[in-house]
């Protein structure tokens with residue numbers, strides 16, 4: 001196996017995107033994604049069984065397209081990588097079984113990969129091919145598996161909200177904080193439904209929020225009271241954690257109050273206030289976690305990285321705290337196969353043993369398990 | 373003709389069947405468990421190929437059970453079959469999974485001219501189909517597959533694990549009361565039908581049930 005510039009094919013199926021990506025070392029060759037998002041619109045959220053059915057039908061066509069676009073054949077591949085968790089159990093199962101079949105059919109080694117760590121691994125791909133290099137992207141001359149020291153990652157999507165510390169992308173990742181209920185993107189979807197804005201909620205709320213007054217309505221920031229926060233020396237039980245279910249309830253109550261008074265619901269103001277509450281609490285806790293853990297480099301990943309206000313406030317607060325921020329190009333922030341391939345390549349380059357074909361997908365795989 | 377057959381509609385199973393082999397069996401495996409398909413299927417197929425000294429190049433076609441069966445398990449076999457067929461460049465066929473048990477019934481001394489095959493559909497229901505038999509013929513699918521309550525089945529002898537679970541409600545045939553669809557019989561059935569010039573299905577799963585998703589109604593307004 002080529003361990004210096006390995007050609008790795010990555011497979012992702014943990015939620016509603018069927019992704020196949022191919023990388024050579026840290027160079028991205030293709031990022032092919034088939035999404036079932038349109039099929040979930042009328043339900044206002046991802047329906048696991050619909051996503052799983054879509055993965056089954058999308059896998060082979062997506063694989064075929066990825067191979068054609070990268071102009072490589074399966075015999076050239078050095079290793080296969082697949083998301084084995086965390087994610088929707090039935091959805092993970094499709095990608096994992098496909099990846100194992102691919103390993104059986106080609107005889108190539110297979111790596112079972114942590115989806116969350118893969119969101120960070122994608123940041124190690126060289127930027128090029130027209131996408132502007134964001135500040136803080138690794139320079140091309142750095143060794144392929146070099147990661148900034150004191151690295152952290154803020155992941156925000158419809159499925160997760162986490163702050164991680166990464167000492168080594170291949171074997172030392174720590175969860176500093178996470179949501180204790182809904183993911184941020186999920187909260188956007190639920191509130192968008194309350195406000196009659198449709199699915200997915202993120203883009204709809206982001207757009208409308210620009211025309212609203214965020215200060216017109218006061219909404220709570222979850223888990224920010226002293227009993228949860230504690231102090232740096234004596235941290236409370238949820239110092240770096242988030243909760244969005246109370247916020248969603250507060251929005252529902254606010255809408256009801258306007259309706260009960262027979263007044264028009266100020267949808268734009270509520271959208272703006274909600275967005276501000278989410279983004280404020282995410283960024284303030286993330287920056288706090290970074291400061292108190294000596295993290296000086298942060299990667300922002302996950303689909304909600306597309307949110308204009310989240311990007312703006314993260315940038316502002318990171319720069320005020322002297323933290324360097326990297327945001328990968330958006331198609332690499334949302335769920336995709338390239339990130340799985342990217343982390344797979346890091347594992348190959350670090351000499352990590354493949355997982356074999358006997359592992360089970362794990363819908364609640366902890367971030368401390370980078371590969372199974 | 374050498375066929376690699378896979379079925380995960382109930383247990384995880386795979387088999388290599390060939391018209392050149394004695395009893396047309398080269399090698400086969402089946403688990404008893406109905407919930408570990410993702411772990412055991414690929415290693416099982418890998419060992420099967422090694423044991424028979426067969427590589428992907430030697431296989432002429434791949435056959436997958438297309439259910440009905442619990443969705444997550446069912447998909448694990450179909451996606452495996454589709455992927456192997458794509459990589460090896462081989463034709464892929466589907467066979468209705470209950471046919472596997474029907475073939476075993478036809479070959480047993482205990483068969484009836486008309487019968488039902490039933491498997492566990494969970495949620496207190498069974499997957500079932502009605503078959504007819506005439507001399508020296510392959511079993512003929514007369515009705516189904518369907519999903520429903522065991523108590524609503526036609527009044528005929530019922531074969532398969534679905535009968536065993538609801539033996540108080542149906543005429544369960546004891547000898548078959550724990551029988552699950554397996555790739556070996558499925559592959560033999562495919563081989564026989566292809567030899568007879570009959571068509572097989574494509575690899576689309578027979579879910580028989582919708583995804584259970586509910587379209588949310590309009591939010592109730594306060595007032």
Ligand SMILES: [Zn+2]
Nearest residue numbers: 157159302335
């Ligand atoms: Zn993700």
